[in-house]
Amino acid sequence: MRTVELSAPIVEAQGKGRRIVAIAVVAAGLLALPSLAEVSGNQAFTSLATRMLIFGIAAASLNLVLGYGGLVSFGHAAFFGIGGYTVGIIAQASQSGGLVLGVFPPTNQFLVVLLLAIVVSGVAAAIIGALSLRTSGVQFIMITLAFAQMVFFLFVSLKVYGGSDGMSIRSPGVFLDLNLRDRNTMYYIVLIAAGAVAFLYWRIVHSRFGRALIGLRQSERRMAAMGVPAYRYRLVAFVISGMGVGLAGALMATFMRYVSPDMLAWTGSGELMIMIILGGVGTLAGPFVGAALLVLLESWLSSWTEDWQLGVGLILLVVVLFTHGGLRGLYMQLAGKSR
Amino acid sequence: MNAPVLEVSNLVKRFGGVLATQDVALTVLPGETHALIGPNGAGKTTLIAQLFGELRPDAGAILFGGQPITSSPTPERVRSGLSRTFQITQLLREFTVLENVAMAVQAHRGHSFRFWRDARRDRSLNDAALRLLLDAGLGERAGVVVAELSHGEQKQLELAMALASEPKLLLLDEPMAGLGPAESEAMIAALGKLKGSIAMLLVEHDMDAVFQLADRISVLVYGRIIATGTVDDIRSNAEVRTAYLGEGDEAC
Numbered sequence: 001m002r003t004v005e006l007s008a009p010i011v012e013a014q015g016k017g018r019r020i021v022a023i024a025v026v027a028a029g030l031l032a033l034p035s036l037a038e039v040s041g042n043q044a045f046t047s048l049a050t051r052m053l054i055f056g057i058a059a060a061s062l063n064l065v066l067g068y069g070g071l072v073s074f075g076h077a078a079f080f081g082i083g084g085y086t087v088g089i090i091a092q093a094s095q096s097g098g099l100v101l102g103v104f105p106p107t108n109q110f111l112v113v114l115l116l117a118i119v120v121s122g123v124a125a126a127i128i129g130a131l132s133l134r135t136s137g138v139q140f141i142m143i144t145l146a147f148a149q150m151v152f153f154l155f156v157s158l159k160v161y162g163g164s165d166g167m168s169i170r171s172p173g174v175f176l177d178l179n180l181r182d183r184n185t186m187y188y189i190v191l192i193a194a195g196a197v198a199f200l201y202w203r204i205v206h207s208r209f210g211r212a213l214i215g216l217r218q219s220e221r222r223m224a225a226m227g228v229p230a231y232r233y234r235l236v237a238f239v240i241s242g243m244g245v246g247l248a249g250a251l252m253a254t255f256m257r258y259v260s261p262d263m264l265a266w267t268g269s270g271e272l273m274i275m276i277i278l279g280g281v282g283t284l285a286g287p288f289v290g291a292a293l294l295v296l297l298e299s300w301l302s303s304w305t306e307d308w309q310l311g312v313g314l315i316l317l318v319v320v321l322f323t324h325g326g327l328r329g330l331y332m333q334l335a336g337k338s339r
Numbered sequence: 340m341n342a343p344v345l346e347v348s349n350l351v352k353r354f355g356g357v358l359a360t361q362d363v364a365l366t367v368l369p370g371e372t373h374a375l376i377g378p379n380g381a382g383k384t385t386l387i388a389q390l391f392g393e394l395r396p397d398a399g400a401i402l403f404g405g406q407p408i409t410s411s412p413t414p415e416r417v418r419s420g421l422s423r424t425f426q427i428t429q430l431l432r433e434f435t436v437l438e439n440v441a442m443a444v445q446a447h448r449g450h451s452f453r454f455w456r457d458a459r460r461d462r463s464l465n466d467a468a469l470r471l472l473l474d475a476g477l478g479e480r481a482g483v484v485v486a487e488l489s490h491g492e493q494k495q496l497e498l499a500m501a502l503a504s505e506p507k508l509l510l511l512d513e514p515m516a517g518l519g520p521a522e523s524e525a526m527i528a529a530l531g532k533l534k535g536s537i538a539m540l541l542v543e544h545d546m547d548a549v550f551q552l553a554d555r556i557s558v559l560v561y562g563r564i565i566a567t568g569t570v571d572d573i574r575s576n577a578e579v580r581t582a583y584l585g586e587g588d589e590a591c
Contacts, residue, residue, distance in 0.1 A: 206458060215431050224417075225501075227417035227446045
């Protein structure tokens, strides 16, 4: 009894100290990244890093339901696209002096648009989740995919919003006195968003809600026997997750100044899953690491060959077969051995 | 006389052409330990599952504390004071022992829509969980991941978690199954301590345990209750002897 009580906090404190150092190092590196890129003459890397962070937000959000909740959603590209289109549609109305959906007056305030994108994605996630979560297993995977495909074809057929060509966003909106067209400014905005999202998920995962969500993944029957109904907790997790992916989509649309149904394609849902698997399912940092790796691989391998996905496929195979739980698992194995 | 905690009447459950539960009537009185015995395949676990809301009966009524619960979902029954243990343990295997019980305590304290505070450091949850673990003799195992527990410890943990909801009625599905002699004795002692303060419906093959613990016994054969009575009644009942006790002794 005594040893349990005494040793646990010490080990915990050691782990905590190391984690704080690691977080500080990573944060310093990320803050210095644009300057380092400029000094070394690789300014394009800042844009690449911005894409990594945006996909990191999306993958971490999917990971909340997939990794922690055990719900394999194959339709999260829908929320990415809905977030993006919210930005695009508002920008279009703002540019033409029209009304959003013929009803609402548009705004060019970046933060307001971002907030609206999160809300709209959340509403979409509530609707899709409320219906999909009545199923489980393979049916759940298929029904989330089906909903995402419906959204995809909806936007392909909407000629007002550019159909399959998508639409350009001429003005990225107004936020204080910042120039949102500036590469470094956008990088720091996305970095702050990614930090906030990571911090939020860290709190959620360890809260009572997170414990219930993780418990439901382990045994729904046990949780019911303790008086915890599954549906409502999973639905709320699904909505939070959809909002996070919607935020990522809105940031991507603002960053690229372009939206198209490509953002809604089912392959996008698959890529988010690949990022999670690469980095480590059900871990906080894993999806960010996996997103960075996939974006990096995509840009490196595609400069050599059109068939860059073959390379990604091989790497994914190695990760799944030989590391127990993605790059994080690999790191733990190596760290464990060297100690 | 006190009103029964549990009152089951005319309960029927069919699986295709098989009648798993045939017109079952059963009462459990406040503080009573009511044992349910019967040969394998008699429908004991099926009956428990219906009482707990995991299976929907085809006909009949279940009153719990005077309220009909026949069609209410499991979590609602748990909140109204029903609790169970599983024959094949159902635990959160990736969590530690403490976290399993803390989750049970958390569930009993109301909804879990709390997104900010660290549940692992929540003293009110951990203290209550640790108290339950100490009662169950698992205090030293609090920090161990459940997957590493022995079968006997898992059975004890099941009981501790079932008690976290402060139940009025405890459904025990073969709590002694698979336990060694010493572990069985510990389990009988643990249940003996609860006897009288919590009503229990005890499904069990271990006749020593049943005869030690039960106030009344019901005998279920082919989904039908063929006899209900005190320990002595059941021991001397000819029909029960032929249907169950005679060959049952060797079977378990």
